[in-house]
Amino acid sequence: MTKSELIEALSLKQTHLSQKDIDLAIKTILENMAQALEQGERIEIRGFGSFSLHHRPPRKGRNPKTGAAVKLSEKYVPHFKPGKEMRYRINTSAGYQS
Amino acid sequence: MALTKAVIAEKLFDEVGLNKREAKDIVDLFFEEIRSSLEKGQQVKLSGFGNFDLRDKEERPGRNPKTGEEIPITARRVVTFKPGQKLRARVESYAGNSKK
Numbered sequence: 675m676t677k678s679e680l681i682e683a684l685s686l687k688q689t690h691l692s693q694k695d696i697d698l699a700i701k702t703i704l705e706n707m708a709q710a711l712e713q714g715e716r717i718e719i720r721g722f723g724s725f726s727l728h729h730r731p732p733r734k735g736r737n738p739k740t741g742a743a744v745k746l747s748e749k750y751v752p753h754f755k756p757g758k759e760m761r762y763r764i765n766t767s768a769g770y771q772s
Numbered sequence: 773m774a775l776t777k778a779v780i781a782e783k784l785f786d787e788v789g790l791n792k793r794e795a796k797d798i799v800d801l802f803f804e805e806i807r808s809s810l811e812k813g814q815q816v817k818l819s820g821f822g823n824f825d826l827r828d829k830e831e832r833p834g835r836n837p838k839t840g841e842e843i844p845i846t847a848r849r850v851v852t853f854k855p856g857q858k859l860r861a862r863v864e865s866y867a868g869n870s871k872k
Contacts, residue, residue, distance in 0.1 A: 675809040675816045684801050691794060699788050699798045704821050706783050710775040712862045717775040722803045724774075725853075727863055750866045752822070754853030760807055761850070764826065767811045768849035 677704075711752055721759035728753045777803070810851055822855040 675683075681700055685693045707725070710717050717725040727750040735746045756764075773779075777799050784795035806816050806824065816824040827850050834845035855863075 675814055677818050680805055683805050684798065687801055688797060695788070695790070696798065699784055699790060700802060702784060702788050703780055703799065703802055704818060706780055707775065708821060708859055708862055711859070712866065714866050715775055719777055719803055722807060727866060749864045752855040752859055752863055756851050763807065763811050764851055765848050768813065768828070770848050771846060
């Protein structure tokens with residue numbers, strides 16, 4: 675499912691809002707989530723999961739073409755931890771035992 | 773403070789002008805729709821943000837960390853999140869401080 679398919683699915687379920695409103699709402703949700711992470715703030719959605727930043731220390735890398743050593747500085751990467759209900763539903767619907 | 777559904781709904785009220793009821797419903801539907809797509813075995817790709825992918829894991833040996841007893845970790849399906857280029861670039865240079 676893509677973002678536009680998600681917007682379509684929501685407009686079928688929320689019929690009193692225009693597709694334009696839903697489109698804007700979803701973009702606003704995602705932008706607020708990205709902004710929170712950008713500021714180092716966690717996102718906690720009960721039953722869905724949480725997003726946070728993980729630290730990556732500086733390391734020495736190599737340019738794979740030339741073999742030259744390059745310094746890679748420390749950075750942060752987004753991390754998602756699925757919530758309990760998410761884990762359970764995905765696992766059982768796939769036919770695995772819980 | 774963490775970003776929660778209530779805070780996101782508040783933003784939709786402020787920034788999009790939805791009423792509180794609509795804002796709450798859209799936020800609930802948004803996360804529910806992603807979850808049910810994954811539940812149907814379908815990955816979710818949100819361009820500019822990232823992809824939620826599914827992985828089927830085989831059974832592997834495990835251990836009860838308290839008792840040391842060996843117990844198998846059963847086969848299962850798990851969801852993983854792969855952040856997109858744009859989101860990675862946005863958080864990469866976070867200075868890191870108290871807010872984490």
